[in-house]
């Protein structure tokens with residue numbers, strides 16, 4: 499094999515290794531959300547405001563829109579979802595700036611308006627439930643779905659701190675690596691039993707799915723009008739054409 503061929507083979511190998519690392523990720527759980535369930539979306543909105551909005555914005559969503567879509571009165575909206583000083587037509591912006599996010603966590607918390615569309619509800623559901631104890635990490639936790647993540651385990655008071663289960667596998671050259679195979683309850687329990695924690699996360703993810711949806715719903719509604727307009731315009735043009743040619747013939 500000449501040098502070039504060897505280089506190409508090495509590159510191909512590296513590429514497959516990287517592809518495998520990306521696809522052989524942590525298995526995602528089924529989020530099993532129901533965006534048609536208003537009560538679930540209302541609980542999810544409250545969860546989001548209490549546990550996520552401190553760091554993450556929903557820049558395309560206004561409080562007023564939530565009240566309208568989730569059947570909340572202005573009083574309910576103010577009492578449950580808004581902090582003092584906010585106006586109902588304000589977008590749901592976090593008080594944390596991207597700058598602060600980067601300097602405090604090493605990475606800015608992304609806007610979550612479209613996260614369930616870019617990553618999928620199952621991903622967000624599994625991510626939120628897969629934090630585990632890791633003394634090697636600066637904040638003492640790691641995540642099975644997004645290893646080395648800058649996000650903290652903000653739901654630890656509810657879920658507790660899970661313990662990782664590793665399997666030792668032998669790799670080339672007589673070395674061994676620790677491979678994460680499972681998560682189990684640790685010594686520090688949370689306030690919610692497992693099923694209640696799962697429904698807490700399910701409601702939160704359902705709310706994020708709703709947040710990612712209204713834009714599509716609005717676009718689709720607009721699409722219908724565009725098509726109706728085109729149909730009417732075609733009919734109009736056709737009648738005009740008939741009218742003009744009537745006299746010519």
Ligand code: HEC
Nearest residue numbers: 549550552553603605606607608622644647648649650652
């Ligand atoms: C203390 C600040 C903080 C809070 C509170 C917080 N997050 Fe995060 N989150 C982050 C940071 C920082 C990142 C960026 C992580 C990274 O890039 O590794 C992040 C990333 C994410 C991601 C993207 C993961 C990916 O694959 O890129 C999702 C989804 C997410 N957070 C959901 C949530 C939800 C839902 C809540 C509320 C239950 C929440 N976060 C609360 C700081 C926070």
